[in-house]
Amino acid sequence: MSSQLNEKYMLQLLEELLNTPSPSGYTHHIMERIQSEADKLGVPVSWNAKGGAILELAGEDDSRTLALSAHVDTLGAMVRSITPHGTLKLTSVGGFTMHSIENEYCKIHTRSGQTYTGTILSLHPSVHVYPDARTFERKENHMEVRIDELVENKDDVQKLGIAVGDFISFDARAVVTSSGYIKSRHLDDKASVAALFGLLESAKRDGWKPHYNVKLLISNYEEVGHGTSYIPADIDEMIAVDMGAMGDDLSCKETDVSICAKDSSGPYDYHMTSKLIELAQAENIAYAVDIYPQYGSDASAALRGGSNIRAALIGPGVHASHSMERTHKQAVVNTAKLLIAYIRA
Template sequence: MNEIDFILEQLKGLTAIDSPTGFTEYAAEHVMNVYKKMGYAPVQTAKGGIFIDLGGKNEEDAILLTAHMDTLGAMVHTVKSNGRLKLTPLGGLNPNNTEGENCRIYTRSGRIYDGTFQLIDASIHVNGEYNDTKRSFDTMEVVLDEDVYNKEGVEALGIRTGDIVCFDPRTRITDSGYIKSRFLDDKLSVAILMGYANYLQEQDIVPERRIYQHISVFEEVGHGCSYLPAPVSEVLAVDMGCVGEGLNCTERQVSICAKDSHGPYHYATVSALVAAAEEQGIDFAIDIYPHYGSDADAALDAGYDIRHALIGAGVYASHGYERSHIEGVRNTFELLKAYLD
């Protein structure tokens, strides 16, 4: 299996596991097992992230690569009197692009139920206000695929406030190379980091710098990489690159972020990434993300004295049904190799 095929297989394995922020135990177990099979000794942090030492010669200039396995999702806010569920979002889940999506409700007793997230009174032949109703968590609800019609019936199933609601990823890789799925942010980058770790093992490479990886959790709520388990001088967040009007990046490129909503990234590190991309002929774009924060930002906010940067494969329709491309994956992977090797 070549490097890109390995990454795509890891992506499909990851997106098949529900892991909204705060509910990442199953994904963490999967990630731990993948790294162990590669020959590494991953360690789980107290709040559930995975820390891996990839080795390297120079420990005084160690670098941490971080990507997050937590995704968007929801939680049961209220069991309604009619047997439907009102939700509250986990992270930046947007009701406008989750309407009509299938979902799963995980109860604390271990039972899992299916449902669909719909507008209240979702039949357009009945609801004359269907087109004019603003989609929000107050105007939408989960319709359970169970014969329940009141609050008591739902509670008898074991469903209650605080239960986790996960949405179908609908992962698909087209013949033309496009990768479509919910939660490419940031499971695509986790897969790329897995691919880089596998590359080092298979090629028996000992990097010049000590390299650590942190597969974080709670990034979607702002504190994924707020703790660094080892002394590092640089944090490189590998997260989705933004694609949209006013930006340069496409899904086929690797994006190098110069500035996000938290401020500029470290100028010398960004410049070094650009130089590495140019030297190796990697297809890249430099962009500024207007509404974005990364794990590298979280490390700075936590008070760490580090250089920080952000790269990632271009992803369109962020926080919705997202789309990237195999060439974007390849360019991101090649930039990691060029910068770190």
Template structure:
């Protein structure tokens, strides 16, 4: 099967996914959307008790399987406290800093299924009033949600149906530029999820049989550490996490190539499988970088840490400004899609 990639389809899937709020712990709607796509494509899947979705495409070898995973849960927050002023204090969901969400519009997801809009701001925002507006710490004590409602006390906010423990999601602000850049919150890891779904659709309509039965695991708790570490089919021999490549000082990854991770905070990934990915990239003329992510872990490392006996590896598109307002380029998405396809069509690693 020669590599052909539908850019507009990939961007359409990505835009749809980032438009569905799904902070870790509140992923019901986005998982339902994924199920609808799989059913439309006539792809069989199972749902775990934790809410993850595992789609399966049968291959020639049904005794030794491959598994690829991407996570659709995102960063977010929960209401920690309703202040006497009617503003909301937040508790963060996932590993990011308050400064990354300052000034961002948000949704408060009430337990009756409706939402209220708001904005995340410093308490000391007005420079005409607060001398320390620019220097005060961006932390849970100073950052708050300003609701778009006439509610000026905790009692009035509760009367709107807002309570402690309600989830808060951030406006993704998706944009695709004419120069090929894609900007949005939650490209980690909805970019890779879109690529996996696109590949599942393509494989299902193709007449080419995969060499090995392959599972596509869409996890929904990765940002809090335990997304894809259970319900792994016992025949799984190789486990690939398809996640973002981290960009910054000292990093090899960029926004234009696929990033292959050799090591992260959990330790080295399987040497033979990582080398296999590099060889596939070279053989198929896929632009790639090999990198180490010092403050990073993945569903693959979580699975191995939970005791899964598999070869594990990690690759994905390079994402700029991770856990903030992120950006990648269409070239990186295409390179990651090409390596995904090359991998599922390749034999298992024997070393």
């Protein structure tokens, strides 16, 4: 039952996705890339009203439909206000700490289509000037964006076309090392999207079909909690594919596929989770089972939205989630392998 995965294809697509800005609410460009990739593979695509993609893979038996979901939206920010001295105050999009974006390069995306670069800084960024530079609290109203343009005041910034409500994306700085590590912002959850496309590419190249119909939901509002609050009514069960967290009291490694038994929304379906564990063992796929009490997923959103489904959660192990993240190509491959084993069982 094993299927060959094109690792090179998955990594190339992942790098491209990582380098495409897509904070929640500003995902139309990356969704165009999802459409073009699906078209290359001959996979039908439809859309929900808020711009999420639904890709379809026909099964041997059309009596049931399984959903696999992953999200392309990322953490980011918006312009909250323009200061009198020509910098930008920001408001967060998604949940992250301010110290995780301090000194990060960013882009400001105006509604007229222009893009400017900048740097996110504390209001007290220099130890040569501010005696409290080391201890100054990193919170939202203590941060600003320094724009890489000749601006000295609010009027100068407005003349550039920058306005309140413009999106700010954080540079991903994606790198794939010779040892197979992938370090970048936004591996949550573009690494999982690459795993889903690895599955699709394998199915189309080798001509295999899943047991039941599969709908792949590429959501675009997961980081703000409602990515898949709506799902098509014909879906019977759903596997959210999202990063596995690492740290104290957790066993997941950067080479593993994480199987989450419980997160902040409660336990996932017992039988689906058990089947995923059994398949990982049978296929010799490196995996870990963990509990994530400060975590929610697209499956959580679907259940809270009233969907009559069973649900589970898996994904590649990612270190330093919502910060400068890192995983290994083995985790992306292992995630795709486990998904293929599940949908073909």
